[in-house]
Amino acid sequence: MVRTHRAKALKGAYLALVLAFLYIPIVIMIALSFNKSVSRAEWTGFTLDWYAKLFQSKQIMAALRVTLEVAVLATAVSTVIGTLGAIGMHAMNTGMANVLVNMSYLPMTTPDIVTGVSLMLMFVFTKVPMGKWTMLMAHIAFDTPYVLFSVMPKLRQMNPNLYEAALDLGCSPLQALYKVILPEISPGIVTGALLAFTMSLDDFVISYFTSNTDQNLAMIVYSAARRGVEPTMYALSTLMFVAIMALLLAVNRRSGLENM
Amino acid sequence: MVQDMRLIELKGVCKSFGDTEVLHDVDLYIRKCEFITLLGPSGCGKTTLLRIIGGFEMPTSGEVLFEGKDMTGIPPHKRRINTVFQKYALFNHLNVFDNIAFGLNLKTPEQLGVKTKAEKKAEIERRVSRMLKLVKMEGYEKRSTNALSGGQQQRIAIARALVNEPEVLLLDEPLGALDLKLRKEMQLELKAMQQQLGITFIYVTHDQEEALTMSDTIAVMNGGRVQQIGDPKRIYDEPKNAFVADFIGESNIISGEMLEDDLVRFSDTEFQCVDEGFEKNEPVDVVIRPEDIMIVGEDVGMLTGTVQSVIFKGVHYEMIVISGQFKWKVQSTTMQPVGSRVGMTIVPYNIHIMHRTDMANVPYNIYVPEGASREEA
Numbered sequence: 001m002v003r004t005h006r007a008k009a010l011k012g013a014y015l016a017l018v019l020a021f022l023y024i025p026i027v028i029m030i031a032l033s034f035n036k037s038v039s040r041a042e043w044t045g046f047t048l049d050w051y052a053k054l055f056q057s058k059q060i061m062a063a064l065r066v067t068l069e070v071a072v073l074a075t076a077v078s079t080v081i082g083t084l085g086a087i088g089m090h091a092m093n094t095g096m097a098n099v100l101v102n103m104s105y106l107p108m109t110t111p112d113i114v115t116g117v118s119l120m121l122m123f124v125f126t127k128v129p130m131g132k133w134t135m136l137m138a139h140i141a142f143d144t145p146y147v148l149f150s151v152m153p154k155l156r157q158m159n160p161n162l163y164e165a166a167l168d169l170g171c172s173p174l175q176a177l178y179k180v181i182l183p184e185i186s187p188g189i190v191t192g193a194l195l196a197f198t199m200s201l202d203d204f205v206i207s208y209f210t211s212n213t214d215q216n217l218a219m220i221v222y223s224a225a226r227r228g229v230e231p232t233m234y235a236l237s238t239l240m241f242v243a244i245m246a247l248l249l250a251v252n253r254r255s256g257l258e259n260m
Numbered sequence: 261m262v263q264d265m266r267l268i269e270l271k272g273v274c275k276s277f278g279d280t281e282v283l284h285d286v287d288l289y290i291r292k293c294e295f296i297t298l299l300g301p302s303g304c305g306k307t308t309l310l311r312i313i314g315g316f317e318m319p320t321s322g323e324v325l326f327e328g329k330d331m332t333g334i335p336p337h338k339r340r341i342n343t344v345f346q347k348y349a350l351f352n353h354l355n356v357f358d359n360i361a362f363g364l365n366l367k368t369p370e371q372l373g374v375k376t377k378a379e380k381k382a383e384i385e386r387r388v389s390r391m392l393k394l395v396k397m398e399g400y401e402k403r404s405t406n407a408l409s410g411g412q413q414q415r416i417a418i419a420r421a422l423v424n425e426p427e428v429l430l431l432d433e434p435l436g437a438l439d440l441k442l443r444k445e446m447q448l449e450l451k452a453m454q455q456q457l458g459i460t461f462i463y464v465t466h467d468q469e470e471a472l473t474m475s476d477t478i479a480v481m482n483g484g485r486v487q488q489i490g491d492p493k494r495i496y497d498e499p500k501n502a503f504v505a506d507f508i509g510e511s512n513i514i515s516g517e518m519l520e521d522d523l524v525r526f527s528d529t530e531f532q533c534v535d536e537g538f539e540k541n542e543p544v545d546v547v548i549r550p551e552d553i554m555i556v557g558e559d560v561g562m563l564t565g566t567v568q569s570v571i572f573k574g575v576h577y578e579m580i581v582i583s584g585q586f587k588w589k590v591q592s593t594t595m596q597p598v599g600s601r602v603g604m605t606i607v608p609y610n611i612h613i614m615h616r617t618d619m620a621n622v623p624y625n626i627y628v629p630e631g632a633s634r635e636e637a
Contacts, residue, residue: 161349164316167336168343169363169424179362183353 033234071200074139082147116209131213143196150192154185273322300481342421535613552610561603
């Protein structure tokens with residue numbers, strides 16, 4: 001009896017410790033974003049001033065615009081490329097398809113700094129001026145694998161006769177694609193798009209290396225932090241955290257529903 | 261005369277996947293309004309043959325004719341053929357109504373015999389509800405296909421294919437996933453539908469009983485070749501070779517020797533038979549159905565043996581009788597106790613003589629005494 005109690009307590013303590021390490025810093029940051037004092041040392045009362053200031057800052061609003069533009073466009077393009085790529089690879093003979101699938105995995109495992117530096121080198125080398133558009137290209141590149149790997153399992157689960165059934169009932173190959181295949185794998189496509197949007201929204205490293213003229217929100221936070229952090233940055237980080245948390249919850253909820 | 265009745269004709273169809281030859285020089289014709297079954301064990305090429313007729317595979321060589329015209333290169337969506345797939349392949353994002361209406365929605369109003377879009381909609385509704393009635397699924401229009409049982413899904417898959425009024429319906433083991441009772445019901449229903457609609461059915465199965473129940477014609481396949489084609493009774497009564505005999509129903513297959521016309525020797529005994537035209541002393545396969553062996557007294561039997569096992573099968577007892585070097589499967593309504601000595605009699609027209617085939621897998625009824633290992637036998 002005593003032993004099981006002790007084991008339970010130990011398990012509980014361990015879990016609490018892990019969660020504390022993960023979430024206390026974020027909780028502190030969120031708390032400070034509502035603190036009247038600029039100082040991190042004392043709590044002088046609740047305020048929403050920092051949030052107000054955030055929305056008055058032209059620089060931050062411009063960065064928000066860049067972030068959203070890049071995220072939306074990158075998501076749209078990578079969802080199309082990733083979905084079509086997955087369908088193509090799925091239809092290929094296994095040998096070649098395996099090589100391609102593994103090659104597509106690589107960008108997901110490559111450290112962001114490597115991806116960032118190499119993309120920067122490419123843009124420098126090809127003399128493309130680095131700004132919003134190069135950032136967009138970079139985001140499409142790292143978003144696409146996420147779509148690919150959300151769609152591939154749906155294709156594998158699909159009844160292999162579905163495409164043939166569509167042809168059998170009178171569809172041309174193209175009609176079979178958009179009337180049957182795409183609706184059938186749409187849960188995977190939506191999950192992939194949500195993931196891509198999340199990745200794009202909070203990317204710092206790759207964006208930092210691939211854009212000079214335009215800054216996204218993560219870059220603003222970084223450059224502000226170097227000058228000495230203002231509580232507006234806590235407010236901005238809090239909003240970004242909440243947005244991404246909401247998106248990830250949406251993704252999880254979707255995969256949870258599908259597995260039911 | 262027969263020529264003009266041929267709806268589909270396959271001429272010298274071969275199919276290989278890489279180095280593996282799946283179909284070898286298949287010649288086959290299918291008559292209008294016929295229920296034909298391609299029957300054979302898994303891997304015999306029956307599904308590949310069906311897929312070639314449906315247009316999902318191209319033959320490596322040979323021709324497929326539809327009403328005398330070559331249709332080898334025509335894609336599936338341009339053939340007047342519809343398919344019921346093995347695992348139903350219903351569209352899960354559509355409800356029952358939209359699944360059945362799928363093919364009709366792709367057609368122009370003119371193709372459905374009406375003028376306007378509104379008329380097309382009404383026409384589709386009319387045809388779909390007629391199909392739902394045919395497959396006994398009225399009232400299920402708005403249901404999701406995920407909420408249906410296997411048998412119901414199968415009915416929807418059949419309705420979805422038939423609503424397009426095809427000339428030919430291909431069915432790839434459509435009842436494979438259903439339980440025995442449901443399968444038997446659906447067999448009769450499918451046969452009734454086929455007769456009612458007057459559509460040619462090409463049916464693929466490995467279940468010989470299913471084939472015998474439903475078919476007008478059975479094509480028995482093995483090793484990528486059609487072994488025998490004919491009506492069920494003929495295939496059952498007069499199998500062309502030992503493989504067909506073994507696959508259709510149960511058989512005793514014994515190796516023997518044709519001494520002269522109407523006289524064969526097997527199990528060290530000479531038997532009168534009704535087969536002629538073999539060479540003198542030609543080695544042959546002798547096929548005898550278990551129900552054609554009569555158990556008689558030991559002193560009057562043509563063969564004598566010892567009962568090794570008895571199984572009660574409902575209508576009859578199935579006994580294994582060891583006689584010399586062979587084990588005989590015998591079906592009889594009277595039971596003989598295990599270990600008893602019995603005589604066996606076979607009338608001449610129940611002895612079927614077949615030319616030896618080079619098939620290595622002919623399951624001869626060799627008796628291996630206990631204790632003897634396989635290598636020694």
